[in-house]
Amino acid sequence: MAPLKRLFVFDFDWTLIDADSDYFVFEHLNAELSKIQLNSIGKVQWTDLQQRLLGELFDRGISKEDIERTLSSIPFASERIEALTLMKEHDSDLYILSDANTVYIETILKAYKIDHLFTGILTNPASFNPQGRLNVTRYHGLDKPPHQCQLPCEPNLCKGLELQKLIDSQHYDQVIYMGDASNDFCPSTRLLRERGDLVLARQGLSLEQRIKERPELVQAEIIYWQDAKDVLEVTQDIFYGRDRLSGAGGVKLISSAASSTTSLSTMVESTVTSSSTTSSASSVVDSPIDDQVEPSSSVKVLSAVESSDSKMFAQAVKA
Incomplete structure (x- = not known):
């Protein structure tokens, strides 16, 4: 059997990486522009x-190498890898179906x-020009008719439309979509229960909220996950069977969006060892960058607390 x-x-x-790459770059390279970015949410596409802020970053002396080093320092959980x-x-x-950009994503993956x-x-x-200025353009450009999606999609990218193109491109026995934010709701509605499709939604963020608001639109089975360890466990169960961990904390699926929204972590059996239930932090692969990012003299690096708090706030607001 094939x-x-x-x-x-x-x-x-906030799905493959525990950060927002757009915010990470500015938070670590220029605090002033980072504040402008936060204050501009909802005011500018x-x-x-x-694109505008990257021009400002270039004008302040931030180089291509500065941006690449910063991106390469974003931690990537070993369980996700x-x-x-x-x-x-x-x-x-x-x-990957994302509202980030090609340079950010490719740099992190290659790192x-x-x-x-x-x-x-x-x-x-996205691409760097010969002078080292990073330019980003819309995936769905202004030269194209609006995609006219009625769900909460950004005007530059309807993820549901792009996911449907992938699904239609060849035969798939199962489709799995994984996301966290409001713009991940539209692709979640494109999945089919009859095919055994799955939505892997990060708990506590806006995708979960959208699903709760419109449960009738999501027909696929849903798993709510919290961290990279959950993602690895779900992946193992997809390939090795849902009863693989029977008696040792096997994952249970939520049958539909209208079902209980209990998170994956609270659905595991009580026999899971205390070490796995008392720590939700995923182990992280050390950054491939041996040294800390060395910004130019014009760069102000935020503290870890400032960076984490502002990213979480910005993600919630942006979504």
């Missing part, structure tokens, strides 16, 4: 805002030597 052909599609920020590797080993197609795991990346195009 193995199932699966399509995995991932959001990037997001991709257009990044293990899960992605497992998916690829089972001949799955892996796509952790996992870029080869992905079949494709669908995101806003």
